[in-house]
Amino acid sequence: MASITLKDLVKAYGDTEVLHHVEGEISDGEFIVVVGPSGCGKSTLLRMVAGLETVTSGTICIGDKVVNQLEPADRDIAMVFQNYALYPHMSVRENMAYGLKIRKISKDEIARRVEEAADILELRPYLERKPRQLSGGQRQRVAMGRAIVRNPQVFLFDEPLSNLDAKLRVQMRLEIRKLQQRLGVTSIYVTHDQVEAMTLGDRLMVLNGGYVEQFGTPIELYDRPATTFVAGFIGSPAMNFLPATVSAGMATLGNGARLANAGAANGAVTLGIRPEHLLQDDAGPVRVTVELVEQLGANSLLHGKLEGTDIEMVVSQPGHMSAAAGTVMGFVPANGALHLFHAETGKRIEP
């Protein structure tokens, strides 16, 4: 078990910097999810912690040891790859035992650990099979098993579930979380799926273009997103963004509508409202021209435009709802549900 510290971490390939001054403190036993769009540098960050990529500048500590120069095998980590990277010519048992064998651990001890891991992951019946004789979910579990038997200080996962079908993904997600809680191993988990990130992580690190946008608990990210990027990335359907000008606590939207409680900001801002925080109110200031209603059963999603403008909006209402295209409906933001962001930098303005 160990904490991980990332200090001023930079990664550059030649002249292009792909990770910019990443900072992060991960405490012992924490489950961290690194999330962000494709190409933002998630895998690169993870692979630097694993020792598979060199560090351009900055330091990585595992426990209180700087590991920048250590080989992956000496960092006491285990990694689960997206395509599992099982050795195709070895049986499940040999796959799990390989790392231990290299470490010259005694045969009895290896057998004990492999069988223990197999029990945890319900892989007992498959121990003598080759990876190609297993289903995707079983292979995934073998990859997990290979990580567990090592008894490492840190687990690293690089999109381990993205090759599975949706249902299995939900199930494996739960299993990974339970397993991590049970073993209490510090973990870093990379995904581009925000639902996976929200449900798994103790804390989320949101990366965008190589910058850390925000690092906090799922609820912090949802309630107080630090930037428009985080605000748009976390939560589904995504937050509505409306350009507005604020003066004396009143926000004026593009179509002239005025909203109260706009806080301490002044001048041009981007106003953010989550679809689920708009309450129907015929006299409400936010008026939406309906284009389409999606009935999801438990709730309804109303797609439309802010009246008189071209700004796309989504509103989520509980229960059933129907509205003909072209009708205009009024909404009022729930209390404290307005997020204000600087119009140019996209940074959050605290109310």
Next chain:
Amino acid sequence: MVENRPVLNVITHLVLIIGIVIVALPIWITFVASTHDAVRMTQAPIPMLPGTHFWENFSQTLLGSGLSGTETAPVWRMLLNSLTMALMIALGKIAISLISAFAIVYFKFPFRMLFFWLIFVTLMLPVEVRILPTFEVVADLGMLNSYWGLSIPLIASATATFMFRQVFLTIPDEMLESARIDGAGPLRFFWDILIPLSRTNIAALFVILFIYGWNQYLWPLLITTDTDMTTIVMSIKQMLEAAEQSPQWNIIMMTALLAMLPPVFVVVAMQKLFVQGLTETDK
């Protein structure tokens, strides 16, 4: 295409049978010739059915001195020479190519691509082209009339290096990374992972290279003068020209028959791996 028309069936079978007869006839004649005595083989027309002298020819060829009245080595000795040479060439080529492909694919060293292209360019220089300088070198090293001389000049192989490079490139990077995390150094990775994953390709290459080595003619002819080092393929030609005799077809054909057996045996024994190695792509 799945068709089920009797006439078509008959025709396709007919074509196939004709093809087989054309290919198999020389082999049949070889076999028949090896079962008659020398006298019968000099009379026209040559026999088309087996005679009764098979075992007699067999033991005279394999264990006796082969052609009567000459001083060639017994055929078992030539078979042994050929086998040693073919095995050394095949195994040597595989070992060298595996190692060089490993270096080229997995290590970053200065002039890596230059080395690769140098190896690649040697594809254009088969033994026959460089035969005189090679002979000179082998002679200077005192390797004439030795197994080393027979095999070493033929061992370097661009084809096999290139093939293993392609095989290694199909192995996902994660395999290497996962081995690194498991603590395997380069040599362990090579032994425990690359070699087993290239198993079928190695087998396929072994078959091809064994036959290549077995069929070498010009090179052994050049560098062996000692009759004890004669290989079977060159001996067949020599038997035809054996001094002041009409060719003893029964013995020559028996020798030819024996010369065919080891390659056939290798192909049959490794057939399954061979086909897998040439067709399988999934790693």
